[in-house]
Amino acid sequence: MTEVHETGAAAACETRRACLTALLDGELPPHDATEVWAHLAECPACRRAWEELAAVRDLAAQWTMGDTPDLWPAVQAQIEPEPWETVMAELRQLRAETQALWGEVAQLRRELAARPTPPEASSRLLFPNGPAAPAGRRLV
Numbered sequence: 001m002t003e004v005h006e007t008g009a010a011a012a013c014e015t016r017r018a019c020l021t022a023l024l025d026g027e028l029p030p031h032d033a034t035e036v037w038a039h040l041a042e043c044p045a046c047r048r049a050w051e052e053l054a055a056v057r058d059l060a061a062q063w064t065m066g067d068t069p070d071l072w073p074a075v076q077a078q079i080e081p082e083p084w085e086t087v088m089a090e091l092r093q094l095r096a097e098t099q100a101l102w103g104e105v106a107q108l109r110r111e112l113a114a115r116p117t118p119p120e121a122s123s124r125l126l127f128p129n130g131p132a133a134p135a136g137r138r139l140v
């Protein structure tokens, strides 16, 4: 008889303890919450389990609150870049180099245009063994 009672009590405790997390989260229906609170008031073992659960919850809340360092940049640096990202980075680099080259070409054209050299002399300078440039026509 005692064994049956203890088994029944253990089953009652097991049922109530399965509800503790829901009770802590405020997700237990009011009638069930009232029943679990009543059991906690008279069962030291379940009350101890409830207090431990609440303590763990409080500790976890402290860990997740407050200023935490932004770990994403470090994680992102460890992640292998996507192939398209690598291609896009190369394209951006090529575009920058091309723009720099066009700038240099434009500068060289301005310098050549600013030279007071006659077209014929310029042609002879660039192509000493070639034919003379037609009169009045500049090479650049």
Ligand SMILES: [Zn+2]
Pocket: 012, 013, 014, 016, 039, 043, 045, 046, 047
């Ligand atoms: Zn109990």
